[in-house]
Amino acid sequence: MTKASFASRVLSWFAHSGRHHLPWQEDPTPYRVWISEIMLQQTQVATVIPYFQRFMQHYPTVDRLAEADIDEVLHLWTGLGYYARARNLHCCAQIVHKQYQGAFPRTVEALSELPGIGRSTAGAILSLGCDVRAPILDGNVKRVLCR
Numbered sequence: 001m002t003k004a005s006f007a008s009r010v011l012s013w014f015a016h017s018g019r020h021h022l023p024w025q026e027d028p029t030p031y032r033v034w035i036s037e038i039m040l041q042q043t044q045v046a047t048v049i050p051y052f053q054r055f056m057q058h059y060p061t062v063d064r065l066a067e068a069d070i071d072e073v074l075h076l077w078t079g080l081g082y083y084a085r086a087r088n089l090h091c092c093a094q095i096v097h098k099q100y101q102g103a104f105p106r107t108v109e110a111l112s113e114l115p116g117i118g119r120s121t122a123g124a125i126l127s128l129g130c131d132v133r134a135p136i137l138d139g140n141v142k143r144v145l146c147r
Helices: 002-019 030-039 045-058 061-068 070-077 084-099 108-112 120-129 140-144
Strands: none
Touching: 030 045, 030 084, 030 120, 045 070, 061 084, 070 084, 108 120
16 A cells, blocks of 8 residues: 555545544644643543633633643643643743743654653644644554554
């Protein structure tokens, strides 16, 4: 199977069977993609949706998150578990705010240096939030590719 035919089959499947109405897909900015990717780690989509919506209401931009008190961020995170994710979000937001003037870096390498962002999350931020070609190889994708 060629790369083109594989891509065509995956895109066709997504058009027919994929999820198309998730809140982070409505305006897929790098910030919104990043927040959704972190929240979705080890957490079901149905659980994440209301948390994502509340988070966006409180912290609509990376700068607002960077300026927030960590205790407020952790309180808003209550119920999602894995609180290191929330601490990494806050720390990462502060770095993006201070070192990158609120704009996410545009390479997998630079994004992967930020707290809590691995290569898969970096790829998602770039491809979904910046329209830059980058691989998203999370556990689900790896399982499909191994079949």
